[in-house]
Amino acid sequence: MAPWNSAKAKVQLRLGVQRLRTLQEKKAAQAKAARRDIALLLEKGKVETARIKVENIINEDIHVELLELLELYCELLLARFGLLELGTREPDPGINEGVCSIIYAAPRTELKELHVLRDILMHKYGREFSVAVMDNKDSCVSERITKKLTTLTPSSQLVDAYLSEIAKGYGIAWSPPGAETDHAGDDAGDGGVKEIEKSAVLEAPIPDASVISAEARKAGARTPKLPEIPPTVDAKESAPKVAPQPPPEDDFDALAKRFAALKKR
Secondary structure, eight states: OOOOOHHHHHHHHHHHHHHHHHHHHHHHHHHHHHHHHHHHHHHTTOHHHHHHHHHHHHHHHHHHHHHHHHHHHHHHHHHTHHHHTSOOSSOOHHHHHHHHHHHHHGGGSOOHHHHHHHHHHHHHHHHHHHHHHHTTGGGOSOHHHHHHTOOOOOOHHHHHHHHHHHHHHTTOOOOOTTHHHHHHHHHHHHHHHHHHHHHHHHHSOOOOHHHHHHHHHHTTOOOOOOOOOOOSSOHHHHSOOOOOOOOOOOHHHHHHHHHHHHHHO
16 A cells, blocks of 8 residues: 555545546546437337446446545545644544545546545555445445445336436437326326316206296295396386377367268268
8 A cells, every 4th residue: 555645645636536527527428429329229119228228327327426426525635635634543524424435435436546545545544444444334434425336226217217318308209108108098088077077068958047946945045036237228218109199179179070070961
């Protein structure tokens, strides 16, 4: 193991940050090309091949997250480098998580800068501490790091979610098996219910007012009285016109008319 050297440790931390960023960018470009290939497979209907390839993308994404965490810990040690220079046999609590994470996870990466930094830290804090970290004694390593290093086969739900997002991103009409059927069934069910309700409303007979009144009287309820609608036309104009009656005749005029009629006979 390389002996502790303050200047060299700081240089390795800075180189580690730069190399971690470069590696993340490289893997991001590779993942983009892999997603394009998977989109083509989905377009051609080769779903099983696409599912196998997308598992590799999921694992690569998890590894990129690990690299992001290691970059964060390297920056933390740079910012608190004064604590790293203390002559203690165990790291200060302010940097303990970063030191343990780098010692534990560096061998799982392909970066030589992190390997050298790990040797420097192991030499500084001794063999006993280093062995305890490698065995993750008392859960000294962050759970975020251990989860990223756990190799598990991605679940089918996660694979389907990845495939759906890739298909959506490249404008390909694809969805997991059963998703379209369920969605279409829900839509058809809603539409059928709405049509039935609509037809029921349209075909329902209009009840007669007399029937309603009779049923209301049977139930003991009083038939509501309709409000009176005020006339919109003047009463004088709306009243029917009656022909004027001639004034009553006098008795003398009536007798004169009768004599005149008798003379004509």
